[in-house]
Structure formats: C-alpha cells, structure tokens
Amino acid sequence: MAQKGDLLTFRPDIKVVDATVRDGGLVNDFYFSDDFVKNLYKANVKAGIDYMEFGYRADKEMFDEDKFGKWKFSSDDAIREIVGDNNTNLKLCIMADVGRCDYKEDIHEKSESPVDLIRIATYVNTMPMALDMIDDAYKKGYETTCNIMAISNAKESDIAAALEMLGKSPVDGIYIVDSYGSIFPEQIRRISEQYMEVGEKYNKFIGIHAHNNQQLAFANTIESCTQGVSYLDATMGGMGRGAGNCAMELLIGFLKNPKYKLYPVIKFVESNIVPLRNEGLEWGFDIPYMLTGHLNQHPRAAIAAMKEGRRDYSGFYKEIIDKD
Amino acid sequence: MAQKGDLLTFRPDIKVVDATVRDGGLVNDFYFSDDFVKNLYKANVKAGIDYMEFGYRADKEMFDEDKFGKWKFSSDDAIREIVGDNNTNLKLCIMADVGRCDYKEDIHEKSESPVDLIRIATYVNTMPMALDMIDDAYKKGYETTCNIMAISNAKESDIAAALEMLGKSPVDGIYIVDSYGSIFPEQIRRISEQYMEVGEKYNKFIGIHAHNNQQLAFANTIESCTQGVSYLDATMGGMGRGAGNCAMELLIGFLKNPKYKLYPVIKFVESNIVPLRNEGLEWGFDIPYMLTGHLNQHPRAAIAAMKEGRRDYSGFYKEIIDKD
Numbered sequence: 190m191a192q193k194g195d196l197l198t199f200r201p202d203i204k205v206v207d208a209t210v211r212d213g214g215l216v217n218d219f220y221f222s223d224d225f226v227k228n229l230y231k232a233n234v235k236a237g238i239d240y241m242e243f244g245y246r247a248d249k250e251m252f253d254e255d256k257f258g259k260w261k262f263s264s265d266d267a268i269r270e271i272v273g274d275n276n277t278n279l280k281l282c283i284m285a286d287v288g289r290c291d292y293k294e295d296i297h298e299k300s301e302s303p304v305d306l307i308r309i310a311t312y313v314n315t316m317p318m319a320l321d322m323i324d325d326a327y328k329k330g331y332e333t334t335c336n337i338m339a340i341s342n343a344k345e346s347d348i349a350a351a352l353e354m355l356g357k358s359p360v361d362g363i364y365i366v367d368s369y370g371s372i373f374p375e376q377i378r379r380i381s382e383q384y385m386e387v388g389e390k391y392n393k394f395i396g397i398h399a400h401n402n403q404q405l406a407f408a409n410t411i412e413s414c415t416q417g418v419s420y421l422d423a424t425m426g427g428m429g430r431g432a433g434n435c436a437m438e439l440l441i442g443f444l445k446n447p448k449y450k451l452y453p454v455i456k457f458v459e460s461n462i463v464p465l466r467n468e469g470l471e472w473g474f475d476i477p478y479m480l481t482g483h484l485n486q487h488p489r490a491a492i493a494a495m496k497e498g499r500r501d502y503s504g505f506y507k508e509i510i511d512k513d
Numbered sequence: 514m515a516q517k518g519d520l521l522t523f524r525p526d527i528k529v530v531d532a533t534v535r536d537g538g539l540v541n542d543f544y545f546s547d548d549f550v551k552n553l554y555k556a557n558v559k560a561g562i563d564y565m566e567f568g569y570r571a572d573k574e575m576f577d578e579d580k581f582g583k584w585k586f587s588s589d590d591a592i593r594e595i596v597g598d599n600n601t602n603l604k605l606c607i608m609a610d611v612g613r614c615d616y617k618e619d620i621h622e623k624s625e626s627p628v629d630l631i632r633i634a635t636y637v638n639t640m641p642m643a644l645d646m647i648d649d650a651y652k653k654g655y656e657t658t659c660n661i662m663a664i665s666n667a668k669e670s671d672i673a674a675a676l677e678m679l680g681k682s683p684v685d686g687i688y689i690v691d692s693y694g695s696i697f698p699e700q701i702r703r704i705s706e707q708y709m710e711v712g713e714k715y716n717k718f719i720g721i722h723a724h725n726n727q728q729l730a731f732a733n734t735i736e737s738c739t740q741g742v743s744y745l746d747a748t749m750g751g752m753g754r755g756a757g758n759c760a761m762e763l764l765i766g767f768l769k770n771p772k773y774k775l776y777p778v779i780k781f782v783e784s785n786i787v788p789l790r791n792e793g794l795e796w797g798f799d800i801p802y803m804l805t806g807h808l809n810q811h812p813r814a815a816i817a818a819m820k821e822g823r824r825d826y827s828g829f830y831k832e833i834i835d836k837d
Contacts, residue, residue: 192699196697196699196700373520373735373767374698374732374735374736375516375520375735375736375739376520401728403731403763403766403767404725404728404730404731404732404760404763405731405732406728407727407728407729407732408698408728408729408731408732408733408736409732411697411698411699412698412699412732415699436728438800438803439727439728439803442727442803442807443697443727451807451830452827452830455800455804455826455827455830456826456827458800458826459800459824459825459826459827463824463826474798476762476779476782476783479762479763479766480779483766483775500783500787501783502779502780502782502783502787503776503779503780503783506775506776506779
C-alpha cells in the first residue's frame with residue numbers, strides 16, 4: 190500500500206484521541222481530582238485535540254463504587270460537571286467493555302448525554318456481544334468505534350472474520366490495539382494494511398491504540414498513520430497501564446495540522462502529570478514491562494512486580510519465562 | 514528497496530555494537546569503575562554481542578586528564594587491564610573524534626593494540642580530516658568505520674558528497690547518526706536506502722547510531738535494519754547523552770540470531786545500570802530532550818536544564834523556541 194501523506198503536509202482525516210483518564214485511570218484506579226480532569230479538558234480544547242475519552246462506563250453491579258474513582262463509571266452527570274454543555278470543538282467519548290458494562294441500562298439516549306462517541310472494547314471471541322453493543326449505541330444516536338484487544342495473541346483468520354463482522358455493522362471506526370506492547374513497526378504496517386482494506390471496503394475509519402512496553406508506542410502510532418490509519422490514541426505523559434501509551438506530547442509534536450498546539454500539552458504535563466509522578470504514581474517503560482511485551486504476555490505480572498517494588502529483573506525474567 | 518530479512522529468521526550480517534562506555538561516558542564524564550567496565554565486558558561476551566566500544570581516544574593536550582575518567586582517553590593499556598589478551602569473540606573498538614584526537618601519535622599499530630576497530634566521528638564539513646584519519650588507521654592495520662554526525666542539519670547534497678568520498682576510501686563501514694534524536698522512522702528508511710546504495714556500490718557495510726529524544730531510538734534502529742543496515746549500536750539501559758540511545762535489552766530482545774542472549778543483558782542492567790541511576794546519574798527520555806529533538810537542535814540546552822533540576826518544561830520550551 191502506498192504511503193498516505195508525508196512529513197511536510199497534513200492529512201485532515203487524522204483525529205487525535207486523548208485517552209489519559211481512561212488508560213491513565215488504570216494506574217490510579219480512576220481516582221483523578223476534578224481539577225485534574227477539568228485542566229485536562231481545557232488543555233485538550235486549547236491543543237486542538239479532537240476527542241477526549243473519559244473513563245469506562247463500568248457496571249456498578251459488578252464493580253464496587255467505593256473501590257474506584259468515578260471515572261471507572263463515567264456517568265453522564267459526572268462528565269457534565271466537568272464540561273457543562275461542552276460548547277467546544279472537542280468531542281467526548283467513553284469506553285464500554287464487553288461483559289463489564291450494563292449498556293442497555295447505563296448508556297442513555299445521545300440526546301440526554303454529553304458523550305459523542307461510545308468506544309466498545311472486545312476480545313476477538315466476544316464479537317457477537319460487541320456487535321450488540323454497537324447496535325445499541327448506534328440506535329441511541331452515538332458515534333461508535335470498536336477496539337479489538339490483544340490481537341497479538343489472536344489468529345489472523347479470527348481477526349479477519351471479526352473485521353468482516355464489523356464491516357457489515359453500523360460501527361464508524363475500528364481500532365488496532367496492541368494490548369501487550371509486543372508488536373513491531375513492520376508488523377503494525379502489515380496489520381494496518383489489513384484493517385485499512387476492510388475500512389476502505391466498508392467505509393470505516395481505522396484507529397490505533399498502542400502500548401509502550403518496547404518503547405514503540407509512538408513509533409507504531411505514526412507508522413500506522415503512514416498506512417492511512419487516522420484515529421490516533423495518546424495520553425498526556427504517556428500515562429497508562431504498565432508501560433503506558435503513546436505520549437500526547439510526542440504525537441502533537443509530530444503532526445503538522447496547524448490546529449494542533451504543542452504548548453498547552455507541555456504545560457499540562459508540567460502542571461498536572463509531573464505532580465502525579467511526584468505523588469508516587471508509576472507508569473512508563475521499565476524492564477518488567479519490556480519482558481512481558483517481548484514475550485507477548487499480558488502485563489499483569491509486570492505490574493504486580495513493579496507494585497511490589499521488585500527490581501530483580503533477572504529473577505522476574507526467569508519467573509515469567511518459566512510459566513508455560 | 515525491498516525489505517531485508519523478516520521477523521522469523523535472522524541475518525548473519527548483523528553485528529551489535531555495545532556503546533555503553535563511550536556514549537554513557539558522556540553522562541558521567543567517563544568515570545566508570547573498573548568493576549563496571551569488567552562486568553560489562555563479561556556481559557557482552559556472554560550475550561554474544563559483536564563489538565564493545567570503549568571510550569574516546571581524546572587528545573591529552575586538549576583535555577585535562579584530571580577532569581575526566583580514563584575512558585575519555587581509552588589507552589591501549591587501560592583496555593588491556595580490562596580484557597587481558599581478549600581471547601573471546603567480542604571485538605573491541607574506540608572512537609576517534611575529528612579535531613579532538615592526536616591520531617598520528619595516539620593510535621598505535623594494530624599489532625601493538627587490543628583494539629580491532631577505530632570508529633571515526635566527523636561532521637560533514639570535516640570530511641578531509643576524517644579521510645586522513647581513516648587512511649591512518651587503515652594503514653596501521655585496523656578495521657575502520659566513519660560516523661557522519663548531525664545529518665539532520667546537513668544538506669542532502671553534502672551528505673551525498675561525503676558518502677561518495679567515503680565510498681572511495683578504505684573505510685569498512687559508514688554510520689547513520691541521528692545526533693539530535695530528531696529523525697522519524699519514515700525518514701530513517703529513506704536515509705538508510707541512500708546509505709545502502711553507496712554501501713552496495715562500494716562494498717561498505719552501513720551502521721546506525723540512534724538517540725531517544727522522541728522515543729524512537731529502538732524503532733529507528735530496527736527500521737534501518739529492515740533496509741539492510743547491519744551494524745547496530747545500543748547501550749545497556751539506553752545509557753547515553755541526554756535522552757540516551759537504543760537500549761541493548763530491546764535490541765537483543767528483537768534479534769533472532771540464537772547467538773544473542775537476553776539474560777546476561779538483563780542481569781547486567783539490574784546489577785550495574787540500576788545502581789548508577791540510584792547514585793543519581795540521569796539519562797533517558799524527558800520533555801526537554803523531546804523538545805530539542807522536536808526542534809532538531811543539539812541537546813545541550815536540555816542537558817543543562819536537566820542538570821539544574823529544572824522541570825518548568827513550558828518555560829524551557831519558550832526559551833529554546835525563541836533562540837533563533
């Protein structure tokens with residue numbers, strides 16, 4: 190596939206999605222202060238970012254409200270407290286996880302909600318439920334995307350089948366997700382081609398959500414972009430589960446559309462992200478995350494090791510290599 | 514150019530060069546303990562790494578021996594104290610900087626030295642001196658490579674002329690160097706093609722030395738590799754000036770040649786790199802380095818800001834954007 194765009198012009202189809210509250214919420218159990226979220230909202234507006242993802246809309250029957258901050262549930266009311274009527278160009282989204290969201294009940298008509306886009310996250314083996322969630326959100330009036338997670342551990346034929354199912358659904362966009370941070374740029378280009386073919390056939394845009402276990406989140410994001418992928422997830426300071434995500438400051442530094450501004454992003458990182466690190470929150474590249482990425486494993490063992498303050502990298506390596 | 518190699522096989526032409534002492538020495542003025550360097554040497558041998566770079570062979574007339582550790586000068590005797598007769602498969606190299614090395618005097622006959630390879634570092638405007646250094650080292654019996662530094666600020670026509678000069682010289686290999694960490698993967702692939710064409714015409718191998726200002730050191734290294742670049746520089750824990758280099762642990766995790774072993778690298782990082790960080794040495798991705806990379810500037814302003822403990826990222830950004 191020929192390269193889309195170059196380094197001197199810009200592609201107007203590109204949209205940047207700030208996923209700081211949602212993926213970053215996995216670092217602090219969604220306990221962000223209202224100030225943080227309000228500052229983030231303002232920074233996103235100033236920086237010209239296209240979408241801001243609040244958290245999950247998790248099922249309160251399944252998850253204890255006393256054990257998570259409010260962005261685990263991201264009610265319409267909580268979002269309204271931050272954005273008011275959201276008279277800005279910034280669109281809002283939340284994530285709804287297959288099997289962890291009472292979507293029929295908890296996702297209301299679009300006309301009653303400040304949310305523009307429902308991002309449905311699924312594994313390849315739960316596609317029928319994902320399709321029902323897409324239908325439900327579509328009928329309620331939302332834009333929808335579908336994230337197929339953990340594709341590095343899924344069969345290519347299953348991914349192809351899932352993409353065909355999504356192609357025939359009312360979903361607006363389909364996301365490439367490198368859940369384990371295990372995918373290399375030459376692979377992401379091939380995967381992007383595969384997704385783009387389906388996207389072009391069925392008129393869906395393609396997005397990417399990358400993880401930084403091998404310091405490739407930014408590289409994979411911009412490489413998928415060269416293949417035509419247009420919805421690009423990033424987080425302030427790369428804040429996100431384990432090794433974190435594509436850093437917004439890197440992505441906005443790279444993009445050439447004059448509507449994007451780097452300064453408000455740098456300012457937000459300085460004023461709001463650095464304090465979180467100083468309070469002791471940890472994320473970002475480290476050897477345990479690298480090793481789970483290298484071995485194409487879920488990062489949970491690495492997250493547990495880091496939380497325990499373990500720095501016996503070689504011992505950790507022996508443990509996870511010996512697990513199968 | 515068609516992709517060289519794939520992710521399931523390996524290319525025997527690939528050589529890994531450990532540059533920890535040389536580029537990492539820029540972090541601590543080359544004050545490594547003998548234990549550190551001996552442990553590094555042993556780890557490199559165990560890991561199957563191809564070359565270990567000691568430091569610079571700097572001119573003692575120009576640089577005060579009391580102000581730098583011994584690896585600023587990397588005498589043959591100092592190297593012999595670490596490696597003895599070096600009865601291993603690990604080859605040894607040092608760097609000789611144009612204008613900062615009394616090469617006629619300080620680089621002895623290969624038969625009298627434990628060093629295998631002299632790496633000559635130059636800017637594009639000092640090529641005649643570099644060529645004299647290449648000739649000198651070649652005639653003394655060494656392998657030679659030439660690093661053309663700061664190419665992101667050089668004219669393409671000048672780079673092309675420099676490559677032709679090197680093509681006609683006795684140099685064995687030519688290095689792509691992203692001194693400012695400002696180059697994106699799609700650019701590194703084009704640059705690699707350009708260098709590979711000269712390499713194929715004149716039978717020179719091509720190498721890469723990347724910096725991590727935009728978290729692209731590893732990505733650019735493996736992307737140049739897909740274009741046929743075969744000498745790959747990396748450092749333990751990514752230790753190197755400013756944002757540091759391609760991390761050896763990432764590179765060895767990526768390469769498929771069974772002679773490379775990840776475990777000794779992880780063990781070395783745990784036992785020898787983490788303690789340096791705990792002592793207060795700083796390197797690796799941070800916003801000031803990102804900003805100089807983004808602006809294609811030398812990292813010196815960022816290094817100074819970080820040394821002063823400045824974390825007013827937005828103030829720093831305004832300063833460096835206002836410099837011209």
